[in-house]
Amino acid sequence: MGLELVLTLEGKPIFSAMEVVHVSAECYPVAKAGGLGDVVGALPKYQNKAGITAKVVMPMYRTSFLYTSNWVVDYKAKAFMGAWEFEYTIIKEATGKLGFDLYLVDIHGLLDRQKIYGYPDDVERFTAFQIAVVHWMSHWNHRPSVVHCHDYHAGLIPFMMQHCYDYQNLKEVPTVLTIHNAQYQGWMGWHQSELIPRWDLSKKGLLDWGNCINPLAAAIKCASKITTVSPSYMRELMQHANGLESLFASEKNKCVGILNGIDHDVWNPATDTNIEVVYTVNTVMEGKQKNKEKICSQYGLDASLPLFVFIGRLVGEKAADVLPAAMDKAIQTYGARASYMILGSGDPAVEMALSKVAARYNHIFRVYIGYNEILSHGLYASADFLLMPSRVEPCGLNQLYAMRYGTVPMVRSTGGLQDTVVDMGDKEGYGIRFTHANEKDIVDSIGRAIDVYDNKTHLLWMRQFMMQINHSWDQTVESYTRVYKSI
Ligand code: ADP
Numbered sequence: 001m002g003l004e005l006v007l008t009l010e011g012k013p014i015f016s017a018m019e020v021v022h023v024s025a026e027c028y029p030v031a032k033a034g035g036l037g038d039v040v041g042a043l044p045k046y047q048n049k050a051g052i053t054a055k056v057v058m059p060m061y062r063t064s065f066l067y068t069s070n071w072v073v074d075y076k077a078k079a080f081m082g083a084w085e086f087e088y089t090i091i092k093e094a095t096g097k098l099g100f101d102l103y104l105v106d107i108h109g110l111l112d113r114q115k116i117y118g119y120p121d122d123v124e125r126f127t128a129f130q131i132a133v134v135h136w137m138s139h140w141n142h143r144p145s146v147v148h149c150h151d152y153h154a155g156l157i158p159f160m161m162q163h164c165y166d167y168q169n170l171k172e173v174p175t176v177l178t179i180h181n182a183q184y185q186g187w188m189g190w191h192q193s194e195l196i197p198r199w200d201l202s203k204k205g206l207l208d209w210g211n212c213i214n215p216l217a218a219a220i221k222c223a224s225k226i227t228t229v230s231p232s233y234m235r236e237l238m239q240h241a242n243g244l245e246s247l248f249a250s251e252k253n254k255c256v257g258i259l260n261g262i263d264h265d266v267w268n269p270a271t272d273t274n275i276e277v278v279y280t281v282n283t284v285m286e287g288k289q290k291n292k293e294k295i296c297s298q299y300g301l302d303a304s305l306p307l308f309v310f311i312g313r314l315v316g317e318k319a320a321d322v323l324p325a326a327m328d329k330a331i332q333t334y335g336a337r338a339s340y341m342i343l344g345s346g347d348p349a350v351e352m353a354l355s356k357v358a359a360r361y362n363h364i365f366r367v368y369i370g371y372n373e374i375l376s377h378g379l380y381a382s383a384d385f386l387l388m389p390s391r392v393e394p395c396g397l398n399q400l401y402a403m404r405y406g407t408v409p410m411v412r413s414t415g416g417l418q419d420t421v422v423d424m425g426d427k428e429g430y431g432i433r434f435t436h437a438n439e440k441d442i443v444d445s446i447g448r449a450i451d452v453y454d455n456k457t458h459l460l461w462m463r464q465f466m467m468q469i470n471h472s473w474d475q476t477v478e479s480y481t482r483v484y485k486s487i
């Protein structure tokens with residue numbers, strides 16, 4: 001069982017803080033590729049506010065946060081990955097400015113690169129990262145209460161803590177796996193098993209899924225509790241989980257869906273320094289219009305029309321491949337009755353197809369290929385509608401940010417989108433929901449949106465209603481605390 005930090009007064013315990021170590025590949029503002037970064041940047045902060053000692057450990061990439069922050073060396077040691085002995089250094093952010101203790105693992109030549117993912121040696125990179133984390137924790141002079149792993153990049157950790165001979169002092173520490181995305185599982189060939197430090201070979205079955213080492217599957221088998229980032233996604237995984245359906249079904253008793261929150265310190269139209277004009281529930285109509293005028297003048301669009309935006313990774317899960325034809329069809333159908341803008345990057349074929357459509361309808365449709373955090377804030381603030389036709393959406397943060405900024409979400413009914421958006425045709429509905437990730441459903445939904453845009457009384461009601469929905473982290477923190485206590 002994990003020990004808790006206990007403060008004593010004259011030998012009697014006065015306060016016992018639960019200590020949770022989050023292990024993740026991303027954490028905003030240190031390094032972010034998507035929603036995983038947002039969640040790991042916010043959850044520990046709000047856990048600390050709730051009295052839990054939450055820390056984050058992640059790889060040290062070469063991101064601007066590294067160069068603009070102060071660091072102290074916390075620990076330095078050597079460990080083995082297969083026959084390779086490597087040195088790692090744990091550095092700690094010195095000021096506590098993020099609201100939690102942040103530790104970075106520096107493995108020279110392996111982790112210290114510009115990008116988070118996408119290298120041919122990612123298996124070695126994330127395996128070495130996990131070895132360093134477990135090695136480091138096994139040298140602490142106390143045990144954490146819980147090790148909380150996020151996605152497959154931290155998926156080998158529960159196995160290593162339980163079945164690697166060198167880390168047996170962590171064997172009894174409870175672990176939680178949060179699945180943000182089960183599409184990616186970190187598959188390794190069995191020839192790579194030697195990368196994992198000396199382990200109990202009789203436990204081979206815990207690593208294996210479909211004749212591969214599957215870090216996500218291993219974590220599902222070994223972690224004390226599994227969470228997904230929305231209740232609907234949990235149910236969907238029993239049916240569609242990229243090959244892991246039967247595993248989810250057999251482990252369902254230790255699985256629970258917990259909806260993400262959003263960080264109101266970062267995503268707040270009343271205080272956001274990344275937007276042209278700040279606004280509140282009472283000034284939403286003028287505020288959004290002014291932001292729209294700024295963005296539209298920058299990108300050559302007509303600010304008197306409803307503005308539709310898509311923000312996200314241009315990949316199949318987000319149904320980005322459908323967007324070029326859907327945009328084309330929408331523009332042919334509704335002509336110059338709306339403006340459209342896409343911010344994203346991903347599949348080069350989709351990037352190219354979108355750019356081609358945008359070139360044909362320059363004053364109606366603009367595409368920004370790339371990652372731009374500031375522009376994303378500007379778009380949430382200025383857009384009237386946010387399109388999310390996702391095929392798979394474990395939670396989705398974009399629709400939550402959109403609502404907070406009074407932007408009507410247009411979503412396919414799946415995963416977290418289904419859990420957070422109510423169609424405007426239903427009682428107290430404020431969004432647009434559709435069933436299929438196809439051209440027809442998208443174009444029809446844009447038609448519904450254009451109609452509601454003309455009804456300013458209804459639009460104002462929806463905007464004000466959405467902005468007041470509470471998606472803060474408080475309830476989510478409570479749900480995680482219940483999970484920790486249960487183990
Ligand atoms: P996912 O994690 O699957 O990509 P989420 O909806 O959970 O989806 O989170 C996406 C996050 O990444 C949001 O904060 C969104 O604003 C941001 N984002 C995605 N693409 C871009 C981009 N091209 N530029 C800026 N921010 C982006």
Ligand code: GLC
Pocket residue numbers: 034035036039180181229260393394395396397416
């Ligand atoms: C993943 C999912 C997304 C979720 C995010 C944060 O990237 O694709 O739906 O919101 O993680 O949990």
